Amino acid sequence: MIGIIGAGAFGGALAIALGQKQAVTLWGRGLVGRDIARLPGAVLPELVTVTDLAAVAQAQTVLLALPAQAMGRFLDDHAGLLAGKRLVACCKGVDLATGLGPTGVILAQVPDAQAAILTGPSFASDIAKGLPTALTLACGDAAVGVALQQELSTDSLRLYRITDVVGAEFGGAVKNVIAIASGVVMGAGLGESARAALMTRGFAEMQRLALHMGAQGDTLAGLSGFGDLVLTCTSAQSRNFRFGLAMGVGAAADPLMTVEGVATAQAVATLARTHGIEMPITAMVAALTRSEITLGDAIRALMSRPLKPE
Numbered sequence: 001m002i003g004i005i006g007a008g009a010f011g012g013a014l015a016i017a018l019g020q021k022q023a024v025t026l027w028g029r030g031l032v033g034r035d036i037a038r039l040p041g042a043v044l045p046e047l048v049t050v051t052d053l054a055a056v057a058q059a060q061t062v063l064l065a066l067p068a069q070a071m072g073r074f075l076d077d078h079a080g081l082l083a084g085k086r087l088v089a090c091c092k093g094v095d096l097a098t099g100l101g102p103t104g105v106i107l108a109q110v111p112d113a114q115a116a117i118l119t120g121p122s123f124a125s126d127i128a129k130g131l132p133t134a135l136t137l138a139c140g141d142a143a144v145g146v147a148l149q150q151e152l153s154t155d156s157l158r159l160y161r162i163t164d165v166v167g168a169e170f171g172g173a174v175k176n177v178i179a180i181a182s183g184v185v186m187g188a189g190l191g192e193s194a195r196a197a198l199m200t201r202g203f204a205e206m207q208r209l210a211l212h213m214g215a216q217g218d219t220l221a222g223l224s225g226f227g228d229l230v231l232t233c234t235s236a237q238s239r240n241f242r243f244g245l246a247m248g249v250g251a252a253a254d255p256l257m258t259v260e261g262v263a264t265a266q267a268v269a270t271l272a273r274t275h276g277i278e279m280p281i282t283a284m285v286a287a288l289t290r291s292e293i294t295l296g297d298a299i300r301a302l303m304s305r306p307l308k309p310e
């Protein structure tokens with residue numbers, strides 16, 4: 001039995017995938033009936049039971065499919081229910097309030113949990129359709145990681161396991177910031193060459209920060225880093241990319257859309273300053289999304305940086 005908390009696009013898609021092979025309990029804020037609002041037309045398998053939070057928390061493995069900025073508060077309210085569980089963060093970001101990654105947020109609120117993160121290149125709608133998808137399951141406890149990999153893999157959802165939680169978390173967090181910047185570049189009509197340059201320099205930022213924080217290089221080159229950066233920076237299915245695109249053309253983005261890169265840009269820019277890590281693209285996204293600079297200023301500032309070795 002797997003419990004899933006959060007019935008947005010990702011929680012709903014994971015319920016559909018996992019419910020093909022095993023019993024799943026699902027709770028979502030405002031979820032009544034079996035319609036996943038963020039996945040129109042998707043049908044939950046029979047093995048998925050929509051129920052209350054207490055029933056979901058009966059499972060030993062509980063997936064937390066909430067936005068990164070909502071998870072701390074949610075766990076603060078419900079820590080008692082989740083004590084001692086295997087808790088898998090299914091979100092990407094750095095918590096603005098604490099500077100912690102998702103598993104750090106889990107352990108701050110539920111110290112005796114076994115924390116892991118599920119991350120990597122996957123659009124919820126692809127998972128929900130049963131299209132082939134590969135994700136990273138990162139867990140500091142190798143044995144728990146093996147168990148979770150078995151439990152959460154399906155015929156179409158292939159999980160690779162690692163123990164480098166720091167690398168997995170920073171890859172997923174920073175790629176959303178760079179995806180916003182990629183959207184801006186495309187929206188402003190700067191061209192595909194500029195986007196390729198931005199993605200590459202963005203990847204360098206991801207590596208600089210993550211390696212400084214203790215990540216392993218292989219993780220950043222893998223699904224949760226490079227893989228997710230490529231997907232998110234190049235597809236209009238990505239909400240972070242679409243948010244940037246709207247900014248680039250000077251239009252308003254859908255205010256109800258979950259865009260993790262906005263808060264994460266602020267959190268990562270703060271971390272980078274604190275640790276003395278150079279992250280100019282992230283700093284630009286943070287300033288742009290706070291309307292502290294104009295698009296023209298941002299482009300001029302990035303292009304006029306001192307020339308240096310790659």
Ligand SMILES: NC(=O)C1=CN([C@@H]2O[C@H](COP(=O)(O)OP(=O)(O)OC[C@H]3O[C@@H](n4cnc5c(N)ncnc54)[C@H](O)[C@@H]3O)[C@@H](O)[C@H]2O)C=CC1
Pocket residue numbers: 006007008009010011028029030038065066067068070073074090091092093122123124125257258260
């Ligand atoms: N949608 C996608 O393709 C993918 C999303 N993710 C990650 O999954 C995480 C969740 O995103 P989505 O499901 O896509 O977002 P979403 O906007 O579709 O759903 C978020 C859900 O969280 C609920 N929620 C928000 N605040 C809450 C709170 N305080 N208490 C209880 N419930 C709350 C909302 O009601 C909503 O149902 C994000 O970190 C995202 O980066 C990861 C991979 C793919």
Ligand SMILES: O=C(CO)COP(=O)(O)O
Pocket residue numbers: 092120121122123176179228231232237238239240241258259260
């Ligand atoms: O994380 C994702 C793909 O791996 C989804 O990206 P968005 O949150 O930008 O839609």
